[in-house]
Amino acid sequence: MEEFSLYVLDITMNSVRAGADKIEIKLEEQGDTLTFTVTDNGCGMSPETVKKLSDPFFTTRKTRSVGLGVPFLKMLAEQTEGSLTIESKEEATHPDDHGTKLTAVFGYHHIDFIPLGNMIDTVMTLIQGYPDIDFTYDHITPRGTVHLSCEELRAVLGEDISLASYEVLEWIRGYLTEGYEEIDQK
Numbered sequence: 001m002e003e004f005s006l007y008v009l010d011i012t013m014n015s016v017r018a019g020a021d022k023i024e025i026k027l028e029e030q031g032d033t034l035t036f037t038v039t040d041n042g043c044g045m046s047p048e049t050v051k052k053l054s055d056p057f058f059t060t061r062k063t064r065s066v067g068l069g070v071p072f073l074k075m076l077a078e079q080t081e082g083s084l085t086i087e088s089k090e091e092a093t094h095p096d097d098h099g100t101k102l103t104a105v106f107g108y109h110h111i112d113f114i115p116l117g118n119m120i121d122t123v124m125t126l127i128q129g130y131p132d133i134d135f136t137y138d139h140i141t142p143r144g145t146v147h148l149s150c151e152e153l154r155a156v157l158g159e160d161i162s163l164a165s166y167e168v169l170e171w172i173r174g175y176l177t178e179g180y181e182e183i184d185q186k
């Protein structure tokens with residue numbers, strides 16, 4: 001994959017498939033590093049599964065026998081002198097506080113890092129596809145922060161309006177575009 005935003009989409013889809021209804025996506029630029037975290041309240045994984053995750057041939061998918069999402073991201077992190085870690089609590093053993101947190105650190109200015117790509121498209125794709133999930137998106141930079149919370153939006157719009165409706169999606173696109181214009185201009 002050539003753009004980082006596609007990795008973000010791919011990794012967040014793991015949380016969607018894990019049945020999460022709250023998913024926090026965070027990108028934080030700090031000095032030479034970019035830290036990417038996805039935190040979800042999905043079904044979680046056993047410690048054995050977490051261990052196997054760095055193996056590119058491990059997947060619990062039934063439709064395809066090879067899972068590549070996490071190993072690819074790990075490779076990109078390590079190529080740029082960063083790292084990838086996963087903390088997870090499985091539903092079976094932690095019925096009240098299960099979920100997964102993936103943290104990937106990248107050398108943001110490393111020659112092997114790839115273009116960020118279109119984060120707005122990634123966020124829009126997720127909200128459009130899964131309007132009932134509470135996504136939180138934060139892109140924190142030294143120039144300012146782009147922040148979107150589906151829960152906050154829903155509180156304003158009321159329960160009857162879907163976040164996937166055309167007007168709401170267009171509003172979200174405008175809001176994120178403005179947010180990015182603001183931090184890109186500084």
Ligand SMILES: Nc1ncnc2c1ncn2[C@@H]1O[C@H](COP(=O)(O)OP(=O)(O)OP(=O)(O)O)[C@@H](O)[C@H]1O
Pocket residue numbers: 010014015018040042043044045053058059060061066067068069070071100
């Ligand atoms: N957030 C998560 N919550 C629960 N299980 C997860 C999570 N992320 C990954 N997993 C487990 O790890 C496995 C491997 O994930 P990975 O993204 O590497 O491959 P995949 O999703 O199976 O396939 P691909 O990403 O190539 O479509 C998944 O099949 C799933 O069982």
Ligand SMILES: [Mg+2]
Pocket residue numbers: 010011013014067068069070
């Ligand atoms: Mg995956």
